[in-house]
Structures are given as structure tokens and as C-alpha cells.
Amino acid sequence: MRIRILFTSLFLATFSNVAAHAHAFLDHASPLVGSTVASAPHEVALTFTQNLESSFSSVQVTDANGARVDQGKAQISGNSMRVGLKSLSPGTYRVRWHALSVDTHKTEGSFTFIVGGR
């Protein structure tokens, strides 16, 4: 009986008002995380599991020497973020992103991709 009271109380409290927001995880990237692409991509596109706060989310792409190869400010819409790239030569590139989901949860991450099969 007492267990039932406890569980019922907590379940009612827990599920009575669940908001549809959470941390934004990287769901998909183009180029794929860790992939090797034969030809240089023109942009990096990231898709997240939650909608993003555009003013506080960002992405940058750097080459093996740490030099920026993206074209600046990312375009952010809904749960996606994309940034144009300069002309890339064969090599390894790192994508670093920061995301703020619409309920102010912050996440971050980075990954590499390789151009030209090197």
C-alpha cells in the first residue's frame, strides 16, 4: 500500500507536465562524422535532435594547422546548422560545434572528416 502511494505520487508529479525540450545531440552530419570524401564538400551541415537557439549556437571548421576554412557565420534553422566552406584541398578537417537548445541546455562536440582519401 505504502509503495503504491509513493509510486503513484511520484508518477503523477513526474508526468503531469513534461515539456518537449532537452539537450541537443548531434543526430547526423554531412560529411559524415569520421568519413573520407573523394571530393571537397561545399558546406558542412549538422542536424540535431532538438531545435536550436540561433544566436547562441555555432560551428567552425579548421584544417590540420588550425586555420579556419569555413565562410563565417552559420545558417541555423530549426534543428539544423550549416556553414559554407572555402575551397578545400586534400587533408583532414575538424568541425567544432556548440549548440544551445531552445530551453537553454548547452552541448558541444567536434569531429573530423578527410578530403581526398588521404
Next chain:
Amino acid sequence: MLRSSSCSRAFALALVFLALSAAEAFAHCFVGPRFFPATLATDDPCVADEMSLPTVAWSKTGDVPAATEWDVSVELSKRITEDLGISIGDTWSNIHQPGGFTQAGFGNLETTLQYQLLKDGPHELALLLGLIVDWGGTGAINSGLADRWSTLTPTFYFGKGFGDLPDSFGWIRAFAVTGQIGYQFPTRNFDVDTGSFIPQVLAYGASIQYSMPYLKSEIRDYQFPDFINHLIPIVEMQLSTPVANNFGNSGLTTGTINPGVIWVGTYFQVGAEAVLPVNHSSGTGVGFLGQLHLYLDDMFPTTIGRPLLGGSSAPPQQLKF
């Protein structure tokens, strides 16, 4: 009497949960790009707004003949500030002896005060200090499932992801370890009921875990099915060794090793582990441990998912890129 106090406690626990509804939010255990899931047998290295509801364990005791034990636990964790948190939890146990005799009831109420010492994102390192208090006399003493005395356990927790290894380490970077070590001080030295000394105990545990979400988003996206990409295979270990005031008792280390897996979702996680006793004193055969764990900071980001104090009402600082 016992029934009345247990009902009151159940209501109190629910009311505490409801009352903590007016503060500010950030995260459960994110450290840089690393997410440490809530572990089942040990504790993760972060203060957080979360709830285990329930944790269910089944095992056979080390008695001869072995008794069957069911444990159902509930734990609620709440941040007071960004770095300071409290937890409150309890366990209901049912131990069935082969001859038909059954003990059932609550254990003592357990609270934990925790302080986040460090979250180092680039090195995926988290350090945490805690004080666990098992409140004597709050459980089913007459059933033999709770002690009359309290126990204080200062505990140190850590978590370390291997994502800061060079890229050449590849898939190995998705591994992480967590651990905890605590020293239990009972508030009494001698149990007059059983005529035995009450030992001071070193309680320690660890986990090694492999994060498929981390592999997918940080190292290489193999385009596995979505279900696979949410899994964190894990092996936990929890042990305790009497180290002082143990005259006349066995000094044997007891504990379990628990291989299992955790599925991590957006608002909750589900974990299941086998429970393997390390020796006969720790149990008999293979047991089971399962848990549903709720991320309150994600479920209720504007209410109970926030710290009670110190949360900023200002917008976050704009990232500079």
C-alpha cells in the same frame, strides 16, 4: 506504527519532489562532449536533477540454503546550486527464506549531499565529493532490514572519458571510466542486539563504459541502426571491505561485478545488468538489476529541472566564433 511512519515518509518524499519547483536549469552529466549516464550499482560523478524510478534488483543471498531477495529502490536527486546537490532515496526489500519465512520492509532512509569539484570539458574529467547518510531507525528495524544506528560515508567520485586521446586512437576514445571510494562510519561501535562489533567499512566501486552515442557523434558514424547508437555497454563493480572495529567478524571483501547495457534516450534511460557475486559471502548465482532513470532537467527545464539557487535569469553569453 511502522505502517504509519512509512506512509508519512512516502508522502514526504513526494512533497519534497513537488516543492522543488522554482529555479534554473542546465545539465545532467555532460562534461564537454562526454555524457556520463547514470550508473545502476554505483553513482555517476555529477550533481544533477534526476530520478531513478525504480531500480529493481533480484538476487539470491549467500546463506545456506540461499534466500531469494527482491529490492525496489527510488532515488531523487536535486541541485541546490549549479555545483551543490542533494539526493534522497529508500529501498523496499523482500527476502524469502526457503522454509517459507519472509522478511519485508523499508531500509533506512538515505540522503546524500554532493559538491561538484570539477568539470573539465576538454579532458572529459569530472570530480565530485559527497556525504552519504544512512539515517538509523527510519526503516523496518523489527524485520531486520534496517539498523538502529546511522552511518556516515564521505565519498569521492570521479569520471574520465578517453576522448582527449589523439585521433589515431580511433574507436578507443569512446571508452570512459567512473569510480567512487567512501569510508563508512557507523554512529555506534557495538550492536547490543546481536552482541557484535559494527565495523567501519571501505566502500568502493567503478565502471568501464563504451559510449555508442560518442562513437557516432565524435569519432565515426558507422550508420548503425538508431537503437544501437543509443547504447552504452557497461561493466560495473561494487565492493566493500571491513577495515576497522571488526573484532570477531569476517574481514572478507564482498560485492558484485555487473555486466550490462544502458539505453540512453532524450528524457530517460533504461539500464539492465547481470549481478555476479565476487564470492559466496556476496550471494549465490547470477542476479539481475534493472533501472528506469528520468532526466528531470530535460523533462522540466523551466521548473524542477533547475537548481534551487544561483541560477541565472540572464540569457547565456553568446558564443564567440
